[in-house]
Amino acid sequence: GDSVTQMEGPVTLSEEAFLTINCTYTATGYPSLFWYVQYPGEGLQLLLKATKADDKGSNKGFEATYRKETTSFHLEKGSVQVSDSAVYFCALSDISNDMRFGAGTRLTVKP
Amino acid sequence: DGGITQSPKYLFRKEGQNVTLSCEQNLNHDAMYWYRQDPGQGLRLIYYSQIVNDFQKGDIAEGYSVSREKKESFPLTVTSAQKNPTAFYLCASSITRTGGSETQYFGPGTRLLVL
Numbered sequence: 001g002d003s004v005t006q007m008e009g010p011v012t013l014s015e016e017a018f019l020t021i022n023c024t025y026t027a028t029g030y031p032s033l034f035w036y037v038q039y040p041g042e043g044l045q046l047l048l049k050a051t052k053a054d055d056k057g058s059n060k061g062f063e064a065t066y067r068k069e070t071t072s073f074h075l076e077k078g079s080v081q082v083s084d085s086a087v088y089f090c091a092l093s094d095i096s097n098d099m100r101f102g103a104g105t106r107l108t109v110k111p
Numbered sequence: 112d113g114g115i116t117q118s119p120k121y122l123f124r125k126e127g128q129n130v131t132l133s134c135e136q137n138l139n140h141d142a143m144y145w146y147r148q149d150p151g152q153g154l155r156l157i158y159y160s161q162i163v164n165d166f167q168k169g170d171i172a173e174g175y176s177v178s179r180e181k182k183e184s185f186p187l188t189v190t191s192a193q194k195n196p197t198a199f200y201l202c203a204s205s206i207t208r209t210g211g212s213e214t215q216y217f218g219p220g221t222r223l224l225v226l
Contacts, residue, residue: 041220
């Protein structure tokens with residue numbers, strides 16, 4: 001079945017460092033791809049999404065490009081802040097809207 | 112403000128007890144979902160509902176039950192048959208459950224602990 005594999009954490013960076021969190025997927029069709037963020041003790045919030053190949057999702061300085069040839073949707077940010085510390089989930093949604101989540105990557109940004 | 116509310120924030124269950132987690136949404140969404148989150152793991156789907164009076168089992172439905180009597184509400188009951196209920200439970204909703212590109216919106220979650 002469809003699945004998502006994302007980079008294991010935890011990831012620790014200094015403020016203003018460059019962030020990449022890798023995400024690859026396996027799917028039989030053409031899924032939509034999502035990044036969600038979870039702050040401590042809270043639910044998930046949509047960060048960005050892309051619905052077809054070569055689409056780029058972006059929000060709050062974060063970006064991810066839907067790469068069909070490498071089945072990837074890596075999350076990037078040019079300069080992280082302490083407030084970006086959270087757990088990031090990559091997810092895919094197939095035609096029936098079944099959503100599959102990766103295991104999550106915990107990011108800690110130090111001042 | 113539109114959104115999803117879950118209550119309570121923390122819930123304690125005794126052995127052999129059934130407990131019910133509340134989920135309400137005022138987004139006018141047709142589809143609603145329940146997920147379970149365990150430490151260091153992604154979310155796993157328990158049940159989903161595409162429309163009022165209809166619901167389907169997800170990947171880990173055993174030991175859980177749901178109802179969907181109103182569009183706004185999708186309560187989850189954790190029964191005594193669920194032997195390992197300690198987890199963080201998340202409710203979500205989406206406009207529909209077709210098309211494949213629908214964003215799911217999440218509530219703040221309920222943490223269930225066993226006494």
